[in-house]
Amino acid sequence: MSACPFHYPQYRSVDQGMIDRFIDVFPLAMITSHRDGQFLCSHIPLLRQADGSLFGHVDGNNPQFKGEQHLSAQIVFMGPSAYIPPQAYVSRQLPTWNYLAVHMQANITVLDAPHQNLEILKQTAKRLAKQESDFQVDERDPRVIANLPHILGLVIQPVNSEGRFKLSQDKSSPDSAAALEWLLDDRKNEHAEFLMELINAATKPHSN
Numbered sequence: 001m002s003a004c005p006f007h008y009p010q011y012r013s014v015d016q017g018m019i020d021r022f023i024d025v026f027p028l029a030m031i032t033s034h035r036d037g038q039f040l041c042s043h044i045p046l047l048r049q050a051d052g053s054l055f056g057h058v059d060g061n062n063p064q065f066k067g068e069q070h071l072s073a074q075i076v077f078m079g080p081s082a083y084i085p086p087q088a089y090v091s092r093q094l095p096t097w098n099y100l101a102v103h104m105q106a107n108i109t110v111l112d113a114p115h116q117n118l119e120i121l122k123q124t125a126k127r128l129a130k131q132e133s134d135f136q137v138d139e140r141d142p143r144v145i146a147n148l149p150h151i152l153g154l155v156i157q158p159v160n161s162e163g164r165f166k167l168s169q170d171k172s173s174p175d176s177a178a179a180l181e182w183l184l185d186d187r188k189n190e191h192a193e194f195l196m197e198l199i200n201a202a203t204k205p206h207s208n
Helices: 016-025 114-128 142-150 173-186 190-202
Strands: 028-035 038-045 054-059 070-084 096-111 151-166
Touching (some): 016 151, 142 151
Antiparallel strands (some): 028 070, 054 151
């Protein structure tokens, strides 16, 4: 499986250091693969290793990975995005949509060995902890013992990676700076907050 690398050159980046930092800040990945004539997609946080590989874990019943040992996938890490209207700019400009993302072609190895997956769980909790007192995986915890047989570990080897960083770089410096400020302010979108509250309420199980 291969992906078309199209994008305007000013928005493309193969700076591996920048790509790595982006993944560290936005680790939630959309993993897409093809199996039995259909595309399958999962949203999984992936964390980087020093050797350039990544790791994560999924529910053992996830049909994208269940019964698989190796697969190829297209992986996308998405950052913030926003509609940039004409009034956001300093000079007279047409509107556009700015966004940040990393696209990756990768080979995935699926692990079902409990000792390997326990280590993945430990490393995941350790890496995502904000402070030392945050939750850490204890292999003696009954909840960990009960859940460990039902997960699959993922080890991802990137084949190629590319940043898609569209931040109005084709505009003047004052305009690109103004567009960035608008994007950052847009993350406090009241409509988005209301929608998330609505979805949360609508998807909660109803109690009898």
